[in-house]
Amino acid sequence: MRDARPASTTQPKLLPSYRNALRTAHYSPRTEAAYSGWVRRFVRFHQLRHPLELGEREVAAYLTHLATEGRVSASTQQQALSALLFLYREVLRRPLGNLGAVLRARAPARIPVVLTRAEVHRVLEELEGVYQLVAMLLYGAGLRLQEAITLRVKDIDFARGEITVRRGKGAKDRMTVLPDTVRAPLAAHLEEVNALHERDLAAGTGRVSLPDALARKFPRAAT
Template sequence: MDEVRARIRARHYSLRTEQAYLGWIRQFIVANGMRHPRTLGGAEVEAFLTRLAVERHVAASTQNQALSALLFLYREVLGIQLPWMESVVRAKRPQRLPSVLSVDEVRRLLAMLEGRAWLMASLLYGTGIRLMECLRLRVKDVDFARGEILVRDGKGGKDRRTVLPRTLEEPLRREIERARVLHARDLAEGFGATVLPHALARKYPGAQRDFGWQFVFPAERRSQDPRGGGVHRHHVDDAVLARALKRARARAGLHKPLSAHTLRHSFATHLLEAGYDLRTIQELLGHKDVTTTQIYTHVLNRGGHGVRSPLDAA
């Protein structure tokens, strides 16, 4: 497991990917009587993946994640090429449309939020960024002069730019000033070094304490880095916004399924309704393929592909 962890970190995979891969590899070993994976092979991998679909009824994305973890184990760590697994029972991938709020529902939801939770939720809806992209936002990547936000190392390791809503400029300035005060306090107490991606800490030794590299939404307390071991002020936990959204949904009287990602879906749908083209929305969202963005055109097809009911014409 230490070797798996070392190989994952050498490839700069995220901490969440590391935790997920280690979890699936551990489950695979336990399911096979604690035998070493080198003594197992394609048949055992097929059986494990089939049990996930047939007995545990996992989603297709969950089964694919387990497969990716085991392929990484065998190819990258053990140096073994598994045979193509044709007999795996695949979990069904449901064709679901994303839950989208109307403009009025978004306003009602945001009205029930306050403080940092309101600002983060407003950023998700106003920019279309993902939750973790919001939490990992650095001070230097907020460009007030150009009215844009630079998303670094987004999904797939890609950078992109998105719009900075003018109505959020002043609240963001106040939040950044709050982060500046916290950073100054950390420096005075002998801390203040943040976590940098990849090997930037070695390339730019002073960058860890530079304010531009600090998180826009810092945590209330310092914590120990699970990888490097140093004590840093990380970004705020994603559960903070999740809990705030759950309470705001109830107070706003909304009954649709709601998560932080719902605000991203609403951003894309409302841009389409406003007449923006798919290519522009694709770039703002950071989708690799425009077909991913096209799902929002289906969301717009209200009531059976936009057909007017004959009852309304009667």
């Protein structure tokens, strides 16, 4: 067995690189935090050895440990696996091969809770303003939370009744429907924030600071 490396020579270099790779791939902050935690625990489980010294056998041993000793759920074990697959594929550039016989955590047989249409309406009625609008997009357009709050104006097509989701889960683009019930409140919201922006510009604020070269080349980009 190789000597364990001290944490100072592995984690300070490994984790920042890992987080940067996740951000480059447009993973959400919540996923970044969760995945980074799994990498940190994986390194600690193997006595602070650098992941480059480890491979399929050690990854399989850790995943089996999560199922047998940690008693995690199937979804939690899958998240740990996804975090480690990303580490080896995107950061270390050494994709994992066959993990062999990994003991899988049991997935409980649960019937999902599905709200009735009336219950959904009652939930939406308890919300106001932008919070209600976001909830309507989540329910009506099938958006994930991060997709809804980072939605851009140019990705909304009122004429076609479509929303383009850029780099959603798995860094993939997709099209979804713009529900009729969301059209009016969404248009009103866009009109309101545009008016607010115009007032800020008139007051001498509302502009974005740009490097001099970019400001000269794209004079309207700051607004």
